[in-house]
Every structure is written in C-alpha cells, then in structure tokens.
Amino acid sequence: MALMEEADPRHALAVTAATEHFTAMFAEWLLARPEVLDGAEPRLRTMWLWHSAEELEHKSVAFDIYKATGGSDEWRTRWFRRVTVMFLGDLMHQTLDNLRHEKQLWKWATWRSAARILLSRNGLLRGNLSGWRSYLKADFHPAQQDSSLSTRWLADNRSQYTPVGTAPEAAAAALQ
Numbered sequence: 001m002a003l004m005e006e007a008d009p010r011h012a013l014a015v016t017a018a019t020e021h022f023t024a025m026f027a028e029w030l031l032a033r034p035e036v037l038d039g040a041e042p043r044l045r046t047m048w049l050w051h052s053a054e055e056l057e058h059k060s061v062a063f064d065i066y067k068a069t070g071g072s073d074e075w076r077t078r079w080f081r082r083v084t085v086m087f088l089g090d091l092m093h094q095t096l097d098n099l100r101h102e103k104q105l106w107k108w109a110t111w112r113s114a115a116r117i118l119l120s121r122n123g124l125l126r127g128n129l130s131g132w133r134s135y136l137k138a139d140f141h142p143a144q145q146d147s148s149l150s151t152r153w154l155a156d157n158r159s160q161y162t163p164v165g166t167a168p169e170a171a172a173a174a175l176q
C-alpha cells in the first residue's frame with residue numbers, strides 16, 4: 001500500500017488484475033477437482049467452492065477497468081511477473097505457517113501430497129502453466145478462460161448459500 005500511495009492508480013489496478021488472474025486460474029482448477037477437499041469440514045468445503053465460483057464471476061472486472069483507463073500492456077505484464085513472485089511467495093509462506101501450526105509440516109505424507117497436488121502434470125502449478133503464459137499475450141482477456149464450472153456449481157448448490165443482498169428473513173429461512 002505504501003508503495004502505491006504516490007503512484008498512478010493504474011499500477012494498483014494492474015496488480016489487482018494480475019492477482020485476479022491467479023485466483024481465477026486456481027478457482028477453475030479447484031472446481032474441476034473438488035475431490036482435493038475430500039475430508040475437509042463440509043462448511044469449509046462449501047465455502048471454498050463457493051469462493052471459487054465467486055472469483056470466476058468477477059475475473060474480468062479489474063482487467064476491464066485497467067484497459068478502460070488506458071493501462072498499457074507493458075505495465076500489465078510487468079506487474080504480472082512481479083505479482084507471480086509476491087503471490088506465490090505469500091501463499092507458500094502462509095501454507096508453511098499453517099502446516100507448522102497444525103504440526104503437519106514435518107510429515108512425509110504432507111510433502112507427498114504437496115508434490116502430487118502442486119507438481120503433477122495437472123497439478124495446481126504445472127497444470128496452470130499455460131494459463132499463466134496466456135496472460136502475457138497482447139490479446140489476452142480473462143473472458144477467454146472457460147468459467148462454465150462456476151455457473152454450474154452455483155446452480156447445483158443453490159441450497160448451500162445465500163446470495164449477497166438477500167433479505168435477512170429469506171437468508172434465515174434458507175438455513176432451516
């Protein structure tokens with residue numbers, strides 16, 4: 001935030017658009033593989049899948065505003081490379097902290113599952129490499145990424161969530 005204070009606001013938009021591309025890629029990856037959450041608490045599982053659908057719904061917003069305000073492709077891709085390092089670094093840091101806190105960090109099973117989830121051919125990192133590269137193309141737009149899994153999940157799981165803005169009474173009724 002301090003870095004952005006004096007800067008042209010389009011820099012912050014480019015950072016947001018770049019981060020949104022990561023969340024959109026990861027969201028689609030998770031919606032295609034909900035079994036990754038097998039064994040998780042059901043409410044957390046629903047929350048993560050709903051959040052994935054929500055990320056896919058707004059994946060174009062920051063990008064479109066960046067373009068509409070005349071943001072350049074040069075800065076867009078430059079920030080994307082920087083965000084790659086910051087975002088993945090933060091994610092790794094947080095995950096290691098969580099694993100340490102849960103006393104799971106120094107277990108063989110943890111590292112085996114991490115290797116499978118992150119590094120297998122369709123894993124979170126390797127499986128999203130082409131999606132990562134696509135952001136660097138001059139004609140990239142977030143809408144080029146298929147988001148049909150988001151629409152489908154929201155339709156199939158309508159009883160599990162309450163749309164934002166719904167009257168409190170309706171929300172309470174939905175929970176019964």
Ligand SMILES: [Fe+2]
Nearest residue numbers: 020023055058
């Ligand atoms: Fe988002």
